[in-house]
Amino acid sequence: xxxxxxxxxxxxxxALLLGLQAVALGQANEVNIANMAGGGGLVxxxxxxxxxxGTLTVTFPDxxxxxxxxxxxxxxxxxxTDKELENLPDGVYSYDLVLTPxxxxxxxxxxxxxxxxxxxxxxxxxxxxxxxxxxxxxSGAFSILNGAVVVPGxxxxxxxxxxxxxxxxxxxxxxxxxxxxxxxxxRLSLAPxxxxxxxxxxxxxxxxxxxxxxxxxxxxxxxxxxxxxxxTRLQFEDTSAAGFPLNNWQIRxxxxxxxxxxFLAFVDQGAAGNSETGTIVFEVDAGAPANSVKVASNxxxxxxxxxxxxxxxxxxxDTPAARLEQNNSGGFAAxxxxxxxxxxxxxxxDVTGGSRLPxxxxxxxxxxxxxxxxxxxxxxxxxxxxxxxxxVVHIDDSAGTQLHLTVxxxxxxxxxxxxxxxxxxxxxLYINNQEQGGTFFFDNxxxxxxxxxxxxxxxxxxxxxxxxxxxxxxxxxxxxTWAVFSDERLKDIKxxxxxxxxxLMQLQPLRYSYRKDNALGIKLEGDxxxxxxxxxxxxxxxxVVKNANGYLMVNSDPIIWTMLNAIKEQQQQIAKLETExxxxxxxxxxxxx
Numbered sequence: 092x093x094x095x096x097x098x099x100x101x102x103x104x105x106a107l108l109l110g111l112q113a114v115a116l117g118q119a120n121e122v123n124i125a126n127m128a129g130g131g132g133l134v135x136x137x138x139x140x141x142x143x144x145g146t147l148t149v150t151f152p153d154x155x156x157x158x159x160x161x162x163x164x165x166x167x168x169x170x171x172t173d174k175e176l177e178n179l180p181d182g183v184y185s186y187d188l189v190l191t192p193x194x195x196x197x198x199x200x201x202x203x204x205x206x207x208x209x210x211x212x213x214x215x216x217x218x219x220x221x222x223x224x225x226x227x228x229x230s231g232a233f234s235i236l237n238g239a240v241v242v243p244g245x246x247x248x249x250x251x252x253x254x255x256x257x258x259x260x261x262x263x264x265x266x267x268x269x270x271x272x273x274x275x276x277x278r279l280s281l282a283p284x285x286x287x288x289x290x291x292x293x294x295x296x297x298x299x300x301x302x303x304x305x306x307x308x309x310x311x312x313x314x315x316x317x318x319x320x321x322x323t324r325l326q327f328e329d330t331s332a333a334g335f336p337l338n339n340w341q342i343r344x345x346x347x348x349x350x351x352x353x354f355l356a357f358v359d360q361g362a363a364g365n366s367e368t369g370t371i372v373f374e375v376d377a378g379a380p381a382n383s384v385k386v387a388s389n390x391x392x393x394x395x396x397x398x399x400x401x402x403x404x405x406x407x408x409d410t411p412a413a414r415l416e417q418n419n420s421g422g423f424a425a426x427x428x429x430x431x432x433x434x435x436x437x438x439x440x441d442v443t444g445g446s447r448l449p450x451x452x453x454x455x456x457x458x459x460x461x462x463x464x465x466x467x468x469x470x471x472x473x474x475x476x477x478x479x480x481x482x483v484v485h486i487d488d489s490a491g492t493q494l495h496l497t498v499x500x501x502x503x504x505x506x507x508x509x510x511x512x513x514x515x516x517x518x519x520l521y522i523n524n525q526e527q528g529g530t531f532f533f534d535n536x537x538x539x540x541x542x543x544x545x546x547x548x549x550x551x552x553x554x555x556x557x558x559x560x561x562x563x564x565x566x567x568x569x570x571x572t573w574a575v576f577s578d579e580r581l582k583d584i585k586x587x588x589x590x591x592x593x594x595l596m597q598l599q600p601l602r603y604s605y606r607k608d609n610a611l612g613i614k615l616e617g618d619x620x621x622x623x624x625x626x627x628x629x630x631x632x633x634x635v636v637k638n639a640n641g642y643l644m645v646n647s648d649p650i651i652w653t654m655l656n657a658i659k660e661q662q663q664q665i666a667k668l669e670t671e672x673x674x675x676x677x678x679x680x681x682x683x684x
Contacts, residue, residue, distance in 0.1 A: 132171035142190035150398040152182030190227035230397035353377035556638035591656030594630035
């Protein structure tokens with residue numbers, strides 16, 4: 092452990108000043124990439140580092156922000172004569188200058204390899220080492236006073252305030268090294284001899300150094316208060332009476348143990364805490380980059396940016412993200428989510444679930460790509476989804492060309508089966524599956540209908556063999572007949588169809604039922620009445636066709652026309668019989684005479 096020496100500091104303001112100076116740790120670890128120059132109505136950044144262009148962001152005292160992009164070789168500037176910058180208020184303006192580094196093909200390849208995939212497992216992503224690329228980033232501030240630009244450069248000299256009655260200040264005697272050593276070794280026994288109690292205000296018109304390593308002739312620079320020894324702590328020990336707030340606090344710099352961390356921390360020590368006890372509630376580690384946390388004058392908070400544009404602004408060179416991690420200390424299952432974005436996509440990552448990305452948005456997606464209304468309706472490509480029938484999904488395309496809804500699944504073999512529903516501007520709905528050559532199924536617990544890739548439609552059958560195959564009955568509840576185009580202007584007439592009574596007399600309807608294991612899966616219960624296709628084929632071959640499976644089917648139309656011809660023949664026979672009857676009746680009357 093480092094040696095410790097308690098001390099009492101009688102200037103309460105030291106705590107706040109030290110804390111503010113520590114939080115403002117800043118830009119020493121930044122690379123100087125530009126020199127800022129200006130005056131009057133112009134401020135200009137002369138770029139001194141090789142770059143591929145960049146971005147300049149400036150935040151104004153009134154909360155506005157200006158962002159400019161520039162090409163390689165250019166030097167960004169702000170000119171108060173620009174129309175958008177007229178009448179800027181006086182005050183301090185913060186800026187962030189970020190340059191795009193010039194990378195070799197090898198560096199680009201290494202970066203791409205290090206990026207990997209956003210949905211790679213957490214363990215793999217955490218172990219990637221990103222190639223070292225010098226960060227071309229610089230931040231700072233300038234002012235506008237009475238309408239003119241004032242850039243940093245001049246240093247204000249320190250001055251001692253003149254007292255009403257100036258008294259000579261005696262110089263303290265130099266303490267020998269031997270005395271300091273004795274003080275260190277015997278500080279507990281000797282400390283009471285050197286305690287000073289001032290029962291009035293103490294005013295130091297100069298800088299103050301506290302700690303065992305302060306020396307006579309200390310060079311303070313701009314430091315007003317300095318703590319200097321091997322353990323620097325600023326203790327707030329509240330001695331309030333019972334009933335009043337009396338929590339103790341400490342500002343702690345670095346761990347006191349060998350091998351410990353270097354940091355600046357605010358420590359909650361409770362009502363009786365002191366020394367190294369307590370809970371660190373806020374910590375800044377040594378080496379943290381510039382503007383790790385920036386609270387702007389307008390209350391906006393920036394992480395690694397000096398110019399926060401929104402209430403919370405995260406700025407980094409590789410996938411800015413926020414992690415939401417639920418641990419299992421409260422009894423709930425552990426679950427971790429990441430919300431992040433980069434040049435490839437904005438996404439939500441399920442870290443616990445194998446780093447899957449259940450939600451992602453690609454850059455360039457149009458406004459209202461997905462829009463959920465107050466009623467719960469979902470608009471795709473529209474900010475006003477229709478709500479005519481409850482909650483709906485409304486797909487729209489303001490360009491008026493065509494819309495595609497693609498549904499796809501990947502099988503275990505790696506092939507993808509999908510359907511594409513396309514709505515064109517002619518108000519027709521097209522269902523197209525040409526990309527995969529598969530089959531559409533309409534299912535409600537059992538298959539009701541299918542459309543094959545060859546365009547055959549089956550109703551209650553999984554094996555349609557015609558343009559329309561119906562397994563079961565069909566009806567027209569409104570009555571009427573099935574109509575076909577029969578205009579002779581549409582036909583090439585070959586010859587009359589004369590098959591009639593003779594063929595019809597050879598047909599005999601049959602009573603039958605379908606076998607339960609029939610090859611076509613026909614499921615009709617009970618007895619049916621109809622023709623056998625083979626018998627029909629012998630007398631009316633035009634009425635029989637063969638399907639793709641080789642089974643015969645009967646087309647009723649030729650049978651109807653055969654029946655029409657048979658009726659005509661019968662009418663001819665009836666007409667002959669009626670003529671013969673009239674002749675016989677005439678002969679009979681002559682004989683009776």
